[in-house]
Amino acid sequence: MSSFPLLTVTAALPAVGAILTAALPAATNARSRDRNKVVPLAFSLGTLVLACVAAARFVPGGARFQMTEHHAWISQFGIGYSLGVDGIAVVLVLLTSVLVPFVMLASWHDADPTPVISGSAAGDDRNTFERKRRTQGFFALILAVEAMVVLSFEATDVFLFYVFFEAMLIPMYFLIGGFGDRTKGEDARQRSYAAVKFLLYNLLGGLVMLAAVIGLYTTTHTFDLTAITTGLQNGTIHFSPVAENALFLGFMFAFAVKAPLWPLHTWLPNAMGEATAGVAVLITAVVDKVGTYAMLRFCLNLFPQASKTFAPAILVLSVIGIIYGALLAVGQKDIKRLVAYASISHFGFIILGIFALTSQGQSGAALYMVNHGVSTAAWLLVAGFLMSRRGSRLIADYGGVQKVAPVLAGTFLIGGLAILSLPGLGPFVSEFLVLVGTFERYPALGIVATAGIVLAALYVLVLYQRTMTGPVKPGNEGVGDLKARELVVVAPLIAMLLVLGIYPKPIADIVNPSVNQTLSQVGRTDPAPHVNAIGGGQ
Incomplete structure (x- = not known):
């Protein structure tokens, strides 16, 4: 070696x-x-x-x-x-x-x-040392x-x-x-x-x-x-x-x-x-x-024993974070603060999967870390390109952008669909595993956590509707479409979301042994499945 x-x-x-x-x-x-x-x-x-x-x-x-x-x-x-x-x-x-x-x-x-132009420096492209x-x-x-x-x-x-x-x-x-x-x-x-x-x-x-x-x-x-x-x-x-x-x-x-x-x-x-x-x-x-x-x-x-002791309390905080973050994201007027509260909700899912102490939950949490990183990067960087063009972070200043910048609007939509865990995109697999793993041991918390999915669809689609659809608002006429450098940023991220959504097996194969070793250290095994007899069967 x-x-x-x-x-x-x-x-x-x-x-x-x-x-x-x-x-x-x-x-x-x-x-x-x-x-x-x-x-x-x-x-x-x-x-x-x-x-x-x-x-x-x-x-x-x-x-x-x-x-x-x-x-x-x-x-x-x-x-x-x-x-x-x-x-x-x-x-x-x-x-x-x-x-x-x-x-x-x-x-x-x-x-x-910003160029400093004053006095004899006018027309000189040099700036101060700082x-x-x-x-x-x-x-x-x-x-x-x-x-x-x-x-x-x-x-x-x-x-x-x-x-x-x-x-x-x-x-x-x-x-x-x-x-x-x-x-x-x-x-x-x-x-x-x-x-x-x-x-x-x-x-x-x-x-x-x-x-x-x-x-x-x-x-x-x-x-x-x-x-x-x-x-x-x-x-x-x-x-x-x-x-x-x-x-x-x-x-x-x-x-x-x-x-x-x-x-x-x-x-x-x-x-x-x-x-x-x-x-x-x-x-x-x-x-x-x-x-x-x-x-x-x-x-x-x-601290394996303490982890089991405090897991229920941490799971409750995680579920509160999922709902709280999503609710506040729905009401935001600032695009970046909306993404921030959405991330708080998503981190709630990750921590939920970790402390559910099941193999599905922890595998989902590990995948979620990767998928959240890629999806948030895709969504937020496209939003950054939009904000730099318009010079505003306020949702109310936008509208009709898809008419003047269709590629920007399309990539923003794909990033948003990944955030709300649309099937076929990376975050869906990880969120599904987290919820399945939570249901196995804490069904009530798993049911409440699923409300975060509904709220995610609400804040993502409402944001897209308010910024990208409808008539072009005054001030948005000059919003240009994505340039070559920006496409080089966005296209690979979207490709990764598609690959991770369709074929997550290579990543899962790497993280699953580590998950199993952690669960072994904590002394937890997955709950045995409950099978109800049907028609007198055993």
């Missing part, structure tokens, strides 16, 4: 790209700015190639954590640089590396500076987020995971506050408020988790995930019920903030509303997946 550190290189490449991008000479005109953007795009594509290699090397049904790496880091405290991917992690690394290049292409002009640095800083921050998210998925040392789980907040803070949406004008106060709220909520979750990480070490004297789970299985490591419950809640609180789970969700609508469309995709389709994946990797594996 090759000793090449594939996982390290996959995470290091975007980190190196971020440093080199930030160090590029400042651009003096549009052409040099575009040249500078090619560098981070190339690094993101290189990361995608490495992620594809990792996915190809992963052997479904083989060792739980594969392509492992381990090096001593802080030996006095048992902290190691330990990496490894299970089936769910390798799929999420691939999802991250797929979405980042599309985010960059979609955001190609989002951070371009203005010149904005564009490349934006793309460097995106690469930094990618590197930290990939390392979070790969880390098998709890302390190492915690470091990158928290570190990703820094570039995200600057992406929201420093490079926010300009469609409402230069309202820096709102962007700053959203960025600070995002940071404070997630820092609070991280501080609670840090206390739990320290508590875990004092009990187990190691941060190695594999060593702890093995010790729990063979009885060499044992938690008292009180200690296990407290540690579980510490970890779960941080992950529920990141996910986000109701009622810890309130930072998300502000952050997505004030971020550019590309950064909003980065938040909900990439960064937030760290929270749901960590529930599977750490909460269930480290």
